[in-house]
Amino acid sequence: MRHEYDLEVRILTTRNRRISQIVFFLLFVWLLARTKMNTSSGADSRPLHHVNYFFKLDPLVALVNTLAGHTLSLAIIWTFVILIPTFFLGRFFCGWICPLGSMNQFVDGIRSKSMRRKTRIAANRYKDWQATKYFLLIVGLLAALCRINMVGWIDPFSLLVRSMGVSILPAAASKKYYIVYQPHYWPSLLMGVIFLALLLMNLRVTRFWCRALCPLGALLGVTARWSILGLHKNEATCNKCSRCLISCQGGDDPIGGVPWHKAECHLCLNCVEACPHRSLEFRFSRKPQTQPEVVGTNLSRRKALGAVVTGLAVVPLLRVQSALGKNRSERLIRPPGALNESDFLSRCIRCGECVRVCPNNALQAAFTEADLTGLWSPVITPKIGYCEPNCVLCSEVCPTGAIQTLTPKQKGWAVEDGVTTKPLLIGTAVYDQRHCLPWAKSTDCVLCLEWCPVAPKAIYLKDATVTDTEGKPRMLKQPYVDLNLCVGCGACEFACPLQEQPGVYVTSAGESRSRLRS
Numbered sequence: 001m002r003h004e005y006d007l008e009v010r011i012l013t014t015r016n017r018r019i020s021q022i023v024f025f026l027l028f029v030w031l032l033a034r035t036k037m038n039t040s041s042g043a044d045s046r047p048l049h050h051v052n053y054f055f056k057l058d059p060l061v062a063l064v065n066t067l068a069g070h071t072l073s074l075a076i077i078w079t080f081v082i083l084i085p086t087f088f089l090g091r092f093f094c095g096w097i098c099p100l101g102s103m104n105q106f107v108d109g110i111r112s113k114s115m116r117r118k119t120r121i122a123a124n125r126y127k128d129w130q131a132t133k134y135f136l137l138i139v140g141l142l143a144a145l146c147r148i149n150m151v152g153w154i155d156p157f158s159l160l161v162r163s164m165g166v167s168i169l170p171a172a173a174s175k176k177y178y179i180v181y182q183p184h185y186w187p188s189l190l191m192g193v194i195f196l197a198l199l200l201m202n203l204r205v206t207r208f209w210c211r212a213l214c215p216l217g218a219l220l221g222v223t224a225r226w227s228i229l230g231l232h233k234n235e236a237t238c239n240k241c242s243r244c245l246i247s248c249q250g251g252d253d254p255i256g257g258v259p260w261h262k263a264e265c266h267l268c269l270n271c272v273e274a275c276p277h278r279s280l281e282f283r284f285s286r287k288p289q290t291q292p293e294v295v296g297t298n299l300s301r302r303k304a305l306g307a308v309v310t311g312l313a314v315v316p317l318l319r320v321q322s323a324l325g326k327n328r329s330e331r332l333i334r335p336p337g338a339l340n341e342s343d344f345l346s347r348c349i350r351c352g353e354c355v356r357v358c359p360n361n362a363l364q365a366a367f368t369e370a371d372l373t374g375l376w377s378p379v380i381t382p383k384i385g386y387c388e389p390n391c392v393l394c395s396e397v398c399p400t401g402a403i404q405t406l407t408p409k410q411k412g413w414a415v416e417d418g419v420t421t422k423p424l425l426i427g428t429a430v431y432d433q434r435h436c437l438p439w440a441k442s443t444d445c446v447l448c449l450e451w452c453p454v455a456p457k458a459i460y461l462k463d464a465t466v467t468d469t470e471g472k473p474r475m476l477k478q479p480y481v482d483l484n485l486c487v488g489c490g491a492c493e494f495a496c497p498l499q500e501q502p503g504v505y506v507t508s509a510g511e512s513r514s515r516l517r518s
């Protein structure tokens with residue numbers, strides 16, 4: 001028995017936990033930083049690496065996509081890598097693997113050095129507001145059942161990839177270290193402010209995000225109630241010194257004389273290391289203790305019922321707000337390969353990976369363009385960049401299938417071996433004759449024709465006789481769009497010299513993914 005306990009002690013130590021946190025955090029940052037296009041491979045460019053490996057292990061993403069898509073995918077098997085150990089160990093993922101949890105813990109470490117002992121002890125006691133994350137989990141799962149993906153806004157991996165990939169890393173990027181220099185994303189300031197605010201909350205509350213808001217932590221907390229690894233308190237040797245509370249990360253009350261909140265423990269082991277009397281130890285055991293542990297989530301029936309009512313109420317409110325997509329802007333253009341709008345929004349987790357790999361900055365995170373249901377979802381913004389004919393990177397990095405995997409041939413925008421296939425359309429260009437220079441100002445301009453990347457070109461010119469400012473007739477060429485050839489790439493709008501009000505712009509009319517619009 002003593003040998004087994006010594007083995008557990010050697011494995012479960014704070015030193016090994018810190019090593020694990022550092023390794024997984026550096027792996028995550030490395031994969032995210034390398035999620036970009038390798039331009040050295042030409043037309044066959046592929047992302048060097050991408051961070052989807054973390055999304056595959058995320059049981060919350062798998063569960064939400066299963067509920068929202070009403071289908072069961074074999075990809076959910078990957079989540080067992082996290083779920084099965086959780087049944088035995090508890091919330092080890094939060095304390096040993098999660099990169100966002102590691103960042104929160106690092107920021108909290110800055111505060112702990114200056115905080116008074118009594119204040120830290122009081123702050124690390126269990127609080128009723130820690131049940132908020134279970135409330136959010138219930139609301140998110142009920143919304144997913146109704147095909148509205150709200151969890152993507154607050155899933156820890158989505159939040160971290162979106163915030164760092166679209167805001168933090170681009171702000172710190174330089175041409176020297178990035179193969180494809182992506183200068184800006186217009187909503188990145190708001191993303192960065194929200195992310196930094198969540199991190200700074202750790203200066204007030206230890207691991208605030210993990211304790212109060214994280215829906216993945218809530219799901220793992222529910223799973224952890226059946227774990228056989230538990231904290232055993234020796235009441236005989238405990239003198240209530242409260243040292244175990246000074247560095248407690250989960251707010252789970254490891255101190256003797258009170259119930260232990262098992263679902264809140266991150267398995268950080270700080271309490272065991274801090275105890276001077278060795279009154280605390282983690283054991284693989286189901287033996288009852290003198291002081292019973294709290295195995296539930298401490299979510300009252302009233303709060304649980306409130307979460308159910310909120311989840312069921314949110315769906316019709318959001319659908320009324322978006323009018324089921326019928327008031328969607330004609331300028332809302334989705335990436336090539338995107339599912340129809342309702343399916344796309346139900347599966348997109350707003351992670352921003354597709355935004356990050358787009359070589360021309362064409363993809364941006366939506367703010368008001370797609371109503372509240374489409375917040376942070378990807379949209380093509382031709383004013384900033386256009387969609388490359390042979391690029392399918394966004395479909396390759398999408399972790400949930402909201403953007404179907406394509407090949408350049410399936411996309412059909414580039415000619416391969418002299419053979420063309422029916423192209424996948426994301427929209428159609430339209431000329432605004434009030435602003436287009438040849439139409440409105442009687443001025444020669446053929447930039448849109450020169451930039452049109454499809455073959456044969458979707459823009460053609462017609463000779464026209466116009467009257468100049470002096471009243472004299474003159475000949476010039478006016479541009480038109482061939483509706484049978486335009487794919488909606490946005491190159492013409494990007495190239496238009498009238499950037500404030502382009503003379504040509506792309507609408508979602510004709511997009512292949514919508515029967516009505518096609």
